Structures are given as structure tokens and as C-alpha cells.
Amino acid sequence: MKPTLTLGPVLFNWPAERWRDFYARIADEAPVDAVVVGEIVCSKRAPFLAPVMDEVIARLAAAGKEVWLASPILVGSDRERAAMRDLVESDLLPVEANDMGALALLEGRRHAVGPFINSYNEATLSWLAGRGAVAVSLPAELPAASVAVMAKTGAALGLSMEVQVFGRAPLAISARCYHARAHALHKDGCQFVCANDPDGMPVSTVDGQPFLSVNGTQTMSHGYLALAAEIDRLRAMGIQRFRLSPQDLDMVAVATAFRSVLDGERSGQEVMAELRGMTTVPLENGFFHNMAGAAYADAPAA
Amino acid sequence: MGSFELICPAGNPAALRAAVDAGADAVYLGFRDETNARNFPGLNFSRPELAEAIAYAHARSVQVFVAINTYPQAGNLAPWQRAVDDAAQLKADAVILADLGLLAYAAKHHPDLRLHLSVQASAANAEAIRLYREAFGVRRVVLPRVLTVPEIARLNAEVDVETEVFVFGGLCPMAEGRCSLSSYATGLSPNKQGVCSPASHVRYEPRGEALASRLGGFTINVFGAGEPAGYPTLCKGRFVPGGGTSRDPAYLFEEPTSLNALALLPELKAAKVCALKIEGRQRGKAYIAAVVGAYRRALDAFERGLPVPALDLEAMVEGGAQTTGAYTRAWR
Numbered sequence: 001m002k003p004t005l006t007l008g009p010v011l012f013n014w015p016a017e018r019w020r021d022f023y024a025r026i027a028d029e030a031p032v033d034a035v036v037v038g039e040i041v042c043s044k045r046a047p048f049l050a051p052v053m054d055e056v057i058a059r060l061a062a063a064g065k066e067v068w069l070a071s072p073i074l075v076g077s078d079r080e081r082a083a084m085r086d087l088v089e090s091d092l093l094p095v096e097a098n099d100m101g102a103l104a105l106l107e108g109r110r111h112a113v114g115p116f117i118n119s120y121n122e123a124t125l126s127w128l129a130g131r132g133a134v135a136v137s138l139p140a141e142l143p144a145a146s147v148a149v150m151a152k153t154g155a156a157l158g159l160s161m162e163v164q165v166f167g168r169a170p171l172a173i174s175a176r177c178y179h180a181r182a183h184a185l186h187k188d189g190c191q192f193v194c195a196n197d198p199d200g201m202p203v204s205t206v207d208g209q210p211f212l213s214v215n216g217t218q219t220m221s222h223g224y225l226a227l228a229a230e231i232d233r234l235r236a237m238g239i240q241r242f243r244l245s246p247q248d249l250d251m252v253a254v255a256t257a258f259r260s261v262l263d264g265e266r267s268g269q270e271v272m273a274e275l276r277g278m279t280t281v282p283l284e285n286g287f288f289h290n291m292a293g294a295a296y297a298d299a300p301a302a
Numbered sequence: 303m304g305s306f307e308l309i310c311p312a313g314n315p316a317a318l319r320a321a322v323d324a325g326a327d328a329v330y331l332g333f334r335d336e337t338n339a340r341n342f343p344g345l346n347f348s349r350p351e352l353a354e355a356i357a358y359a360h361a362r363s364v365q366v367f368v369a370i371n372t373y374p375q376a377g378n379l380a381p382w383q384r385a386v387d388d389a390a391q392l393k394a395d396a397v398i399l400a401d402l403g404l405l406a407y408a409a410k411h412h413p414d415l416r417l418h419l420s421v422q423a424s425a426a427n428a429e430a431i432r433l434y435r436e437a438f439g440v441r442r443v444v445l446p447r448v449l450t451v452p453e454i455a456r457l458n459a460e461v462d463v464e465t466e467v468f469v470f471g472g473l474c475p476m477a478e479g480r481c482s483l484s485s486y487a488t489g490l491s492p493n494k495q496g497v498c499s500p501a502s503h504v505r506y507e508p509r510g511e512a513l514a515s516r517l518g519g520f521t522i523n524v525f526g527a528g529e530p531a532g533y534p535t536l537c538k539g540r541f542v543p544g545g546g547t548s549r550d551p552a553y554l555f556e557e558p559t560s561l562n563a564l565a566l567l568p569e570l571k572a573a574k575v576c577a578l579k580i581e582g583r584q585r586g587k588a589y590i591a592a593v594v595g596a597y598r599r600a601l602d603a604f605e606r607g608l609p610v611p612a613l614d615l616e617a618m619v620e621g622g623a624q625t626t627g628a629y630t631r632a633w634r
Contacts, residue, residue: 074477076426076449078456084429101429118423118479118493120373123403127437141482141491142376149376171483172476172537175448176634178554182543187634202545203554205521206514210545212483214554219476221486286489292518293486 003235003262005255006034006137006162006243008115009070011170012215013045013194020052022246027063030252031259032244035060036096038070038087040116042177042216043080044190057093069093071102073116074173074217096137107131115139115164115243116173120146122153129157137162137243140169140225143290144233151238160240165227166254166275167245168200168213168220169284169293178214187217199248210282211294223284223294226275229268230288231261249279305605306570307577309367309466310594313345313584318355320587325598328365330398331355331583332496337385338369339422340583341496353392365395371420372496373401373479383407390415398444399423400479409438418442421468422479422493428460435463442466444579446478451566451629455573464576469563470593470615471581473627475537475556483536487518499535506531515539524551532558560619561627564597567604569629593618 007026010019026035037056039046060067069092075084081101088095088105097103098116112135113119113128119136128136136159138150147163154161179201180190194201200213200220213220224247227234231242242262244254257274260266275283286295310326312318321329332338334346347355352368359366368389374382382404389397390412397415399405400422408417421444425431434440442464445454458465476483478492485491488503499517507514511527515534522539525531532538538558540551561581563570570578578601580593596613604610627633 073480074424074426074448075430076453078453081427081429084427099427099430100423100425100433101427104429104433116480118373118401120401120493121376121379121403123374123379123407124401125403127402127406139482139493141485141494146376153376169482169486171486172481174476174555175628176475176555178543182552182554186632188631201543204542204545204547206524206540206542206551207521208542208547209520211520211541212486214543219483219555287482287485290489292489293482294519295489 001240004033004160004241005031005259005262006036006241007032007251007255008164008167008243008245009036009038009040010246011041011218011220012198012200012248013042013192014198015195016048016052019049020056022251023056024059025252026255027059027065030255032065032255034066034068034241036068036070036114040070040072040098041173041218042194043072043077043083045192045194045216046083067093068096068112070096070114071098073098074175075099075101076175103131110134113137115170119150122149125150125153125157125159129159133159135160135162135241137164137241140164141287141293144288145290147234147239147288148237155238161238162241162243163227163234163239164225164243164245165231165234165258166243167224167247168222169225169287170218170220171212171293172219174217174219177217178219179216182214221284221293223282224275224279225285225287225293226272226283227285227288228258228261228271228275230285231258231268253278306567306575306601307466308594308597308601309577309579310590311471311580311583311585312355312590313340313342315347315351315355316587317585317590319358320591321594322359322362322364324591324594326364326594328367328395328577329355329359330367330369330579332369332371333385333388335381336495337372337382339371339420339492339496340369341372342584343501345584349388349392352389352394356392356394360393367396367398367418368394369398369420370404371398371400371422373493374404375494379403386412386415396442405434405438405440416441418444418466420444420479421446424477424479426477428457431457431461431463435461442576444468447474447561447628448477449628450631451569451573454570454575458574465574466577466579467563467570467575468561468581469570469578470597471560473556473559473561473625487520487536489518499533504534557623559623559625562613562615562619562624563626563629564600564610564613566626566629567600567610589618
């Protein structure tokens with residue numbers, strides 16, 4: 001089966017115009033098959049995207065992309081619950097659930113399970129498939145041995161299984177906004193300072209070592225997770241979908257590079273070298289190789 | 303609505319007896335392996351120890367809940383399923399689970415076993431909680447530490463499930479069960495191995511008069527001369543926001559502090575919370591006895607409408623600091 005290249009939702013606070021233009025270029029130029037859109041990190045940011053959302057969806061659909069709407073990661077407040085219900089009830093597009101609340105509302109509809117729902121084993125996959133999921137995106141911290149079991153079980157259950165192969169790894173979500181806190185602000189009066197950091201706010205150790213990246217209420221890895229050299233192995237396991245998480249760099253070039261590996265035109269190592277030339281952010285693959293997520297296994301075992 | 307239930311931690315048999323004797327209504331504990339989220343060396347219970355613990359507790363009308371709240375490893379479900387089977391066979395009063403597959407297993411194979419949803423499942427809204435209730439018959443949900451008390455009140459008005467909230471002890475600033483910070487720094491995670499900032503990866507490094515604490519390849523804090531050096535829990539470390547050395551190091555995520563929601567008892571009661579939980583399965587029996595005893599006295603006074611005595615637990619709270627955490631909006 002032809003592998004699917006997925007573009008995950010933009011996780012950062014990009015101005016609506018930039019967000020719209022980003023997707024226009026993705027529609028026209030990026031060799032991705034599926035695009036997941038939506039503000040899933042902070043419900044306060046969602047109103048900014050609302051005016052351009054329909055235009056973006058139409059543009060992507062017209063370009064032949066499979067478009068999914070992503071549900072928010074953490075749903076606790078009334079505002080977040082209302083947004084989650086609206087998303088599901090609008091019934092415009094298939095939804096990728098990132099919280100069990102959204103999954104609850106999606107019963108009986110075609111839906112995907114996003115990487116923020118904890119799918120760690122085959123028993124969970126089986127339950128999700130039984131509720132009507134058609135695709136499951138695995139959590140970033142799963143090691144290869146688990147991915148292999150999940151891919152096999154998923155295939156048997158008729159699920160299309162996905163792994164994130166590029167972009168900062170999402171590490172945590174909180175009710176507290178760390179962007180606001182770092183600027184001595186409160187979440188309720190955050191002044192949307194997260195917009196100052198379109199690729200996340202770098203966080204280093206007291207020794208000046210780059211470590212994490214803060215994106216509002218979300219904490220991410222400093223390094224970009226990059227599994228180009230592991231793509232052949234992932235395909236052999238039965239993984240069918242390969243997810244890129246948008247960063248503040250040329251995502252059309254990133255998508256083109258990953259497409260060329262999926263199409264067998266270039267080697268994963270060659271593409272890793274190209275990615276290194278595109279950014280000063282370190283590339284990481286530790287989670288997959290059962291090491292610290294921040295690590296990089298230089299010569300991945302075949 | 304009856305009295306609050308006081309749910310207390312036990313990391314070993316001595317701590318369990320201390321909690322029972324100090325007035326716990328229920329004790330929660332885990333097996334000595336990766337099946338629970340406090341998988342620390344020297345902690346937790348063997349099967350015979352659990353049998354004895356249940357006998358000791360039940361003889362004193364105290365319940366025992368078994369936490370099996372990590373996410374079973376793909377291709378190796380047996381240890382988690384066996385933990386559920388053994389807890390049921392040993393007559394635990396409830397199992398505390400987080401994984402969907404394991405909940406399905408428990409509901410199918412042990413229909414009479416009471417299921418509680420672990421905080422690790424991070425169920426923070428009525429829709430999610432209803433799903434766990436309908437799909438698995440979950441009777442109680444331990445709420446993640448992301449909701450304000452008014453949000454908890456609205457939630458309880460909508461769901462037909464008991465809710466349990468943390469009131470004292472260590473504070474996770476992140477939504478539980480959705481945090482891979484430890485895994486990123488060390489390769490070991492709360493969800494997979496049941497460890498957060500694992501001791502096996504901790505090092506202390508003298509730096510002149512100062513002391514650095516490290517976790518995996520990362521410095522988590524540097525303590526000045528005379529400053530007490532805390533454990534390098536990742537989210538309670540000092541970091542430099544903005545990157546490099548552009549700013550002074552700060553407690554970016556959370557200060558070393560302990561949750562104490564004693565002052566919120568009236569609000570939690572009005573919010574129809576059923577059970578109050580004390581964190582600390584890694585704590586010794588002296589700590590457990592002191593904290594459980596203090597909370598027992600406070601709850602007894604509260605339920606009788608008497609003034610609630612101060613806890614006098616200054617020595618028991620991390621960094622000498624206390625917070626009501628996410629329960630009050632200002633924390634955000």
C-alpha cells in the first residue's frame with residue numbers, strides 16, 4: 001500500500017495570515033497526502049484562526065489533500081469543552097481525537113485517534129478499533145519494539161497506523177501557561193506572548209545546554225525528532241502513515257525530503273544530512289531506539 | 303453525601319500499618335514492579351505482603367485499593383493482567399487503572415471488581431468520564447490536577463461517578479499520564495516504567511561551594527552554598543527561559559512545593575467531591591503517620607462543623623512551601 005505522508009497541526013501561535021499562507025503553500029507545493037488542522041494547544045488562540053479556517057480547509061481539499069480536524073489536547077474548562085463539542089458536532093470533516101472526551105463524542109463516526117491519546121499496547125488498539133477508529137497515531141515515546149507490535153496488531157484490526165517522523169516531540173501539557181509564567185504574566189492575562197516564539201520558546205539548563213521548548217501550556221523537546229533513517233524499518237513493520245509536525249522552517253522542503261525517502265528515491269541517511277543543513281536545532285531519535293528521547297542513535301540498527 | 307473518604311498512600315507494609323492506624327479510610331498501594339506509577343527501588347508490595355496488608359486493613363474496616371496504573375507494554379500484557387487478577391483474587395476493594403486495554407480486560411474478566419480510574423488517565427471533562435463509566439463501569443475517577451474547584455463542581459453536577467482529588471503532597475504541574483519529560487531526559491517514563499525523574503539517573507556534582515543536581519545528561523538545578531539541595535524532579539528544576547544564558551535561571555514549571563488543599567475543604571465538599579487523596583507512596587512510615595493523622599483530625603473537625611485545626615506539617619512539605627495548585631485559578 002502506498003504510504004501516507006501526514007502534516008500534523010501547527011502547534012505554535014502563528015498569526016492567522018501566516019497560518020493561512022503556510023497552508024496555501026502546503027496545498028500547492030507540499031507532497032503530503034493528509035493534513036490535520038486546528039488549534040489543539042490553547043483554546044485562547046483558537047478564535048484567531050476561526051476567520052481563515054474555512055478558506056484553509058477549502059484550499060487544502062481543492063488540492064486533493066485528505067483534511068482532518070484535530071481536537072484539543074487538554075479539555076477541562078467550559079470554553080474547551082464547548083470547542084470540543086462544536087468541532088465534533090459540525091460534522092464537516094473527520095476528526096482526530098486528542099482527548100477521551102472527543103473520542104466519546106465521536107462514537108459511530110469515522111475518526112482517527114491522535115498521538116495525545118495514550119495508545120501503548122495492542123489491547124488498547126483493539127478497544128479503539130472496536131469503537132470505530134480508522135487510524136491511530138502513536139505516542140512519540142514508544143520504542144521500536146512497541147511500534148512493531150502496534151503496527152502488526154493495527155494492520156490485523158484494519159487500522160492505519162501512524163508514527164511521527166519529524167518535528168519537536170510533544171512532551172507534556174498543563175493547565176498552567178509556562179510562556180506567560182516566564183514573562184511574569186498570568187494565563188488569563190497572557191498578552192499572547194507565545195506569539196513571540198513561532199518555533200517555541202527555547203529553554204536551556206543553568207549550564208546553557210539547550211533542553212526543552214515551551215509552547216504556551218505545552219512543553220516540547222528542544223531537538224527535532226527525525227526518523228528519516230528509520231523509514232524503511234517502519235515500513236517493514238507495517239506503519240502506513242508518517243507524520244511531520246510543522247516547525248518554523250521550510251516545511252515544503254521537509255515534506256519533499258521525506259516523500260523522496262518514502263518513494264525510495266533517496267536514502268534516509270541522505271535526507272538526514274539535508275535536514276541537518278536546514279536547521280541548527282539538533283535532530284533526535286532516542287525514543288524510537290529505546291534511549292532517552294533527547295539522544296541520537298548514530299547508526300540505527302536495520 | 304457522606305463524609306469525605308481519606309485515601310492514603312503506602313509504599314511498604316510498615317507505611318500501610320501507619321496509615322491504617324492513623325485513620326485512613328482507604329490505603330492505595332502497588333505491586334513491586336513496573337505495573338504501577340511509583341516503581342521505585344525498595345518500594346511496594348509482593349503478593350504475600352498484599353494479602354497481609356488487606357487482612358490488616360480489613361480487620362480495621364479500612365479499604366485497600368491497588369494501583370495498576372502504568373500503560374502495559376506492547377507485546378507483554380501479562381504482568382499487568384496478572385496484577386489485576388491477583389488484586390481481585392486477594393480481595394482488594396478496588397483497582398486503580400489508566401490503560402484502556404487493561405480497563406477492558408478487568409471489566410470483562412472481573413465484573414465484580416470495583417474499578418477506579420487513575421489520575422494517570424487524565425480524565426478532565428464530563429464527556430471523557432461518562433465514556434469510562436459506560437464502557438467499563440468505572441465507579442470512581444481520580445481527577446487530574448488541572449481543574450479549578452468550580453470546574454470540579456460543574457463536572458460533578460454532570461457525571462454519575464464518584465470523584466477523588468489530591469489534597470496533599472507532591473504536585474504534578476503537568477496533566478498526569480501525558481508527560482514524557484522523564485522519558486526525554488532518561489529513557490524511563492511514568493507511563494511505561496512507572497518512574498518520574500528516576501533515582502538511577504540522578505547525580506549530584508559539587509561545584510565549588512555550590513551543588514549541581516543532574517538527571518540523565520541534563521543539569522536540573524544548582525544550589526548555592528547553604529541552600530538545601532532538593533531531589534532533581536524535572537518539572538521542579540531551575541531552567542533558563544529564552545535559551546542560552548539570556549536570563550536568570552528560574553523555576554519555570556513549578557517551585558519545589560507541596561500541594562495542600564486543606565483550606566479548600568468547604569469548597570471541595572460543596573463541589574461534591576467524594577474522596578480526598580494524600581500523595582506519597584515513596585514516603586516513610588513517620589511521614590505517613592504524621593500527615594494521615596493530621597488530615598484525620600482536620601476532617602473529623604470539619605465534618606462536625608468545628609474549626610479545622612492547622613496541620614502543623616511545615617516540616618513535611620517540600621521546600622517548606624505549600625500551594626493549592628490548579629484548584630485556584632491564580633496558579634495558572
